[in-house]
Amino acid sequence: MIVSVLLSCFGIARCKGSQWLRWSLRVLVLASAVASPFQVAQAERIKDLASFTGVRQNQLVGYGLVVGLDGSGDQVRQTPFTQQSLTNMLSQLGVTVPQGTNMQVKNVAAVMVTARLPAFAQPGQTVDVVVSSMGNAKSLRGGTLLMTPLKGANGQVYALAQGNLLVGGAGASQGGASVQVNQLNGGIVPDGAIVERGVPTTYAQNGMVRLELNSSDFGMAESVVAALNRRFGARSATALNARTIELRVPTDPSSQLAFLSQVENLQVSLPPARARVVINARTxxxxxxxTVTIDEAAVAYGNLSVTINPQQQVSQPNTPFGGGQTVVTTNTDIQVRSDNGTIKHVRTSANLADVVRALNALGATPQDLLSILQNLKSAGALHADLDVI
Incomplete structure (x- = not known):
């Protein structure tokens, strides 16, 4: 079609000079717009698809106390460990609390402190910590976390946390009524932990490193291996399985950094992703x-609702001194309603826009849509994997 348009332009006497150039540009732009949906290839950087084996974070956890709360701390009777922790802390600071003392710890809350120790972290660096109440404190807003050792899975202390909490929620209560925005029993301390011990990180052994893909996919592994071999030479990379790729690196440690940086930023053309539908049954x-597609199908659905409405009726005597008695009776109204189910025609949908248009045409609620998608999958009309979380 493009060639015929250009030839016809040559045959017109007036299509000369700049006019011919404008016609050519219009045709080429039209051709690129038409062909682009079929030529667009999904390209991703390797750093977005995989990570190097051994370069990982480590989880840290600790138990501590938050002080300085405005009467919103733990209650002594329900959380005796808060009082015990406070007594032990004071004894370490040289303060002796007599036994049997009834301590009021409304301004203190027992908390769990968590953090992630990044790879290559060195002593003196700081990391963020997350503080969460483990008692019945109403709010941690305005509190200060006291020095808390953060330990790894081996029981060793890797960081020390301390600082003022940053709580994103807010709330107020008075006379039995309360209002709350977001969560008040948790917060963060930015750069609140100082690393005291680093974790040795080893990622290259015998001149080889391993790339671990974020998801197991044979097609993705093949594409990554092909891109690495084109960039760094044949047999530089080998796929061990659908998730692990082995890559040869320079033996000189000073050259490995630049080499691995090139690997991370290498663009890889990926095959179309596997069709998948993720359903959250709770929300x-x-x-x-x-890549989700739907074949032509017919769908019928209907709703059954049960409504129970209890109402209390109070019968009182006409005069307060007549000797009568107030009687309270409860009348319960139960209604069962069934909406008429209708059969909807779902046409074949070859792309996501058509799938969304076809599902919206059903007019189903989100809860109905969960069942409809599952039934379409069972009937073979939905071409996708269903993941229910």
Whole structure:
């Protein structure tokens, strides 16, 4: 079609000079717009697809106390460990609390402190910590975390946390009524932990490193290996399985950094992702990727609702001194309603936009849509993997 348009332009006497150039540009732009949907290839950096084996974070956890709360701390009767922790801390500071003392710890809360120790972390660096109440404190807003050792899975102390809490929630209560925005029993301390011990990180052994893909996929592993071999030479990379790729690196440690940086930023053309629909049964949300397709099908659905409405009726005597008695009776109204189910025609959908348009045409609620997608999958009309979380 493009060639015929250009030839016809040559045959027109007036199509000369700049006019011919404008016609050519219009045709080429039209051709690129038409062909682009079929030529677009998904390209990703290797750093977005995989990570190097051995370069990882480590989880840290600790138990501590938050002080300075405005009467919103733990209650002594329900959380005796808070009082015990406070007594032990004071004894370490040289303060002796007599036994049997009834301590009021409304301004103190027992908390769990968690953090992530990044790879290559060295002593003196700082990391963020997350502080969460483990008692019945009403709010940690305005509190200060006291020095808390953070330990790894081996029981060794790797960091010390301390600082003022940053709580994103807010709330107020008075006379039995309360209002709350976001969470008040948790917060963070930015740069609140100082690393005291680093974790040795080893990622290269015998001139080889391993790349671990974020998801197991034979097609993705093949594409990554092909891109690495084109960039760094044949047999530089080998796929051990659908998730692990072995890569040859320079033996000189000073050259490994630049080499691995090039590996991370290498662009890889990936095959289309596997069609997948993720269903969250708790929230009723449905998320699907662009490779999901639907075959022609017929769908019928209906709703059954049961409504129970209790009402209390109070009967009082006419005069307060007549000797009568107030009687309270409860009348319960139960209604069962069934919406008429209708059969909807779902046409074949070859792309995500058509799938969304077809599902919206059903007019189903999100909860109904969960069942409809599962039934479409069972009937063979939905071409995608269903993941229910």
């Amino acid at each position: 009723g949300s449905v998320v699907m990727n662009r």
